[in-house]
Amino acid sequence: MSSEIDSSTLLSRASQLIDLARKAGADAADAVVVRSRSQSVSVRLGKVEGTESSESDDFSLRVFIGKRVASVSANPGFDLQALAERAVAMAKVSPEDPFACLADEASLSRSYPDLQLLDTTEVSSEMLREAALVAEAAALAVKGVTNSSGAGASAGMGGLVLVTSHGFEGSYMASRFGHSVSVIAGEGTGMERDYDFDSRLYYAELDDPSEIGRRAGERVIKRVNPRQVPTGKDVTVIFDPRVARGFVGHIAGAINGAAVARKSSFLRDKMGQQVLKSGLSITDDPLIVRGPSSRPFDGEGVSGERLVMIEDGVLKHWFLSTSTARELGLETNGRGVRGGTAVSPSSTNLALEPGDISPEDLIRSVGNGFYVTELIGHGVNMITGEYSRGATGFWIENGELTFPVSEVTIASNLKEMFMRLTPANDIDRKFGVAAPTFAIEGMTLAGQ
Structure with missing residues (x-):
């Protein structure tokens, strides 16, 4: 487990990639590694239907030459110099983007808290199989449940390694465990389906699989007829x-700076105005200890802080990454997320209070x-x-x-x-x- 969590080798390779990009002619660059480890087991009617296991460390290099930018991706084992040179060559012939840039150096996180996002509990495929079987059996035991659509259990971790040419270097990992089950009640054209699940950062905090199964069974029989x-x-x-x-996700989409910049949000002209009923607030906090979507820094190396996005019904903030903020004449609030080779704004731990x-x-x-x-x-x-x-x-x-x-x-x-x-x-x-x-x-x- 410790070798899977240790990011020192990846940080070193990312730093080398930045140096090679600068030598190849880049004015600025950042390198990111998106890390993923997962295993899962699915069962149906008491038998294992599938077992999956995967791991990846996906590299992306983004280079800037003036107002031109290009990004390339690769798997581990690639030639660092060839990748750097290819990215720079692509940037030289790319159209200018007036808003693409690294985060301002002054906004970079120089230290960040331990948010306790990683549970190193070893979960075997046998433990996952047993949890899935228990959840399904509990659901099928509820009177009126007639069939199973399947149950599953999973364990994994993911994280980010980020190095920039202007001084940021950091990494973090977060774990995730889950149990789920879906069952059917009724017969023929009168069949109804429902489900239940639980997902946590810490394995010991998961709801008991038998409880998840019971809830799924009780939910589905109420839907019959x-x-x-x-x-x-x-x-x-x-x-x-x-x-x-x-539904709260729709609110998040409407106050996403990227949608505002594209003029694709119905709230794009509502900053500072009332958009929810008085007394209602929407908060977003990336720094909650053991928070399900917490992160010590964003995809650009900026630490966000708790924001009241909508306060007493009044819209106060957009979700912003650096380029989106520039386009809107604002400053990033640390909500940049890596999606492939791009950075776009997104929420973290979002709540309708x-x-x-x-x-x-x-x-x-x-x-x-x-x-x-x-x-x-x-x-x-x-x-x-x-x-x-x-x-x-x-x-x-x-x-x-x-x-x-x-x-x-x-x-x-x-x-x-x-x-x-x-x-x-x-x-x-x-x-x-x-x-x-x-x-x-x-x-x-x-x-x-």
Whole structure:
């Protein structure tokens, strides 16, 4: 394990690559190694269906000549000098990019905290197999469950090694463990599927696989014999936390600086204005100890800090990398992420901060409405904010969840939805995007 975690050799090779790029004619350069180690086991109906194991250290070199930039990638074992020379040759004939650059030297992280992101627990394939089998067996043991779509368990780690020509050198690794199961209830055309899972940085913190299986089984039997409901134009819709997290992802996309620069966000002209209901806040914090999406520095060597992206409903920040910030006339806030050879802004530990009401009381306050547990399709237009998704869940009647509902569509505009959102207090911060149960008033529901 220690040899897999040690990044000293990769740091050395990355530094050599930078030196060779400079000698070949680059004005500036950075080299990054994206590290990945993973193993997983999948089972179905008590038998192993697949076992996978992989590891990689993928190098990328980015070079700058004036306002020209080029990037190349390679696997370990490549010829350092040949790669450096090829990158420089590509940069010389590339079109100028007025915004591409390294992060300003003054913004680079010179020291960064230990965020305790790596659990070195050795997890064998036999342990993964046993966990997957236990999860599936527990789900199948729930009365009414008729079949299994499979269960899985995984363990792995990933990280980043980064060296720049203007003085940054750093690396980190983070672990990730997971259990999941998906099962079926009902027969023939009346079959319904549901699932449950858990994912953690530390193996010992994972939910017991039997508990995950039981939850999946209990969820799916509640979905059997769904009905449609009448079309309504002023329906209160409550989002279960599993779908609430995806909805918060739409907010993150709308305040991403890259989308703002491309003019592809419906919030692009809303900085400093109210975009959520008063009292609501969206936070983003890359420095949470053992946080699911924490990182001591970003893909450019900049340490971010906790930001209240939307405070008391008012938009305060975009997610920014260096080039995106330049394009918008701003400064990076340490949200640059490596994607292949490119750097783009993204969130870290993002959260819609909770309210004061329990989810049970929130449901009771609705009276009659729709509780959504799953969304289908991709009917979200981030330029206009138009929102239309297929949905399944449960009808709320007299403040109680009653019968299952399927084959309906919920629709509105994200601008209006943001202003009508009421969060409960049940946030679970074990996910990189965290959100409580929440209600949105005034949506259109297309049913019968």
